[in-house]
Amino acid sequence: AGSGKFFVGGNWKCNGTKDSISKLVADLNSAKLEPDVDVVVAPPFVYIDQVKNSITDRIEVSAQNSWVSKGGAFTGEISVEQLKDHGVKWVILGHSERRHIIGEKDEFIGKKAAYALTEGLGVIACIGELLEEREAGKTFDVCFQQLKAYADAVPSWDNIVIAYEPVWAIGTGKVASPEQAQEVHAAIRDWLQKNVSAEVAPKTRIIYGGSVNGGNSFELAKKEDIDGFLVGGASLKGPEFATIINSVT
Numbered sequence: 001a002g003s004g005k006f007f008v009g010g011n012w013k014c015n016g017t018k019d020s021i022s023k024l025v026a027d028l029n030s031a032k033l034e035p036d037v038d039v040v041v042a043p044p045f046v047y048i049d050q051v052k053n054s055i056t057d058r059i060e061v062s063a064q065n066s067w068v069s070k071g072g073a074f075t076g077e078i079s080v081e082q083l084k085d086h087g088v089k090w091v092i093l094g095h096s097e098r099r100h101i102i103g104e105k106d107e108f109i110g111k112k113a114a115y116a117l118t119e120g121l122g123v124i125a126c127i128g129e130l131l132e133e134r135e136a137g138k139t140f141d142v143c144f145q146q147l148k149a150y151a152d153a154v155p156s157w158d159n160i161v162i163a164y165e166p167v168w169a170i171g172t173g174k175v176a177s178p179e180q181a182q183e184v185h186a187a188i189r190d191w192l193q194k195n196v197s198a199e200v201a202p203k204t205r206i207i208y209g210g211s212v213n214g215g216n217s218f219e220l221a222k223k224e225d226i227d228g229f230l231v232g233g234a235s236l237k238g239p240e241f242a243t244i245i246n247s248v249t
């Protein structure tokens with residue numbers, strides 16, 4: 001971990017019922033969590049109110065997506081204004097499932113990030129390469145292009161956490177090695193230094209996502225440029241998610 005405050009997000013994706021979420025929240029409320037870690041969970045939209053009303057203040061609530069501009073005639077979308085109305089503090093944008101299954105493009109994601117930031121939400125800005133892109137030696141090119149789309153759009157980097165999530169590691173059980181993750185995190189920081197500013201680069205938290213679990217988080221957390229995690233599957237289990245949070249070194 002670097003010098004910034006460790007940041008761990010749980011992305012619950014399209015999982016859960018009122019009952020299972022009530023149990024997960026109870027487990028998180030009773031877990032012992034290291035104090036010096038920002039902890040955020042991202043429930044499905046329909047459970048945000050339930051979670052916000054039952055979870056400890058120690059844990060902030062994030063959305064998994066938000067609309068690109070002010071709400072209005074956009075069937076099926078949820079606006080930043082509505083998220084704020086529910087006390088949501090963060091939004092995950094550019095997740096690989098939205099890029100590759102739903103088809104969201106770099107420029108659209110950049111605009112969403114800009115709008116959310118302007119309205120006062122923090123943004124967990126996801127980037128990451130596909131397996132074929134890694135095998136073709138294009139990992140840095142892909143990550144830098146996705147980063148540039150954010151950089152071209154956002155008003156400031158103050159409220160952005162970058163999540164590096166190699167797509168081949170998401171939900172596959174194939175975690176990046178600490179060395180593989182560190183290599184890309186260092187390259188991202190170098191890119192920020194050269195393309196954003198010398199001030200933003202060291203203070204922007206870069207978190208890793210992709211099959212993080214209670215067994216591999218400690219080794220990953222030791223790496224200099226890994227400032228936390230975005231966790232999918234393992235965030236649905238309260239005790240294991242607590243272990244990951246507490247892997248800060």
Ligand code: PEP
Pocket residue numbers: 011165169170171172173209210211212230231232233234
């Ligand atoms: C994610 O989708 O953000 C993620 C990291 O998923 P998992 O931990 O399940 O690989």
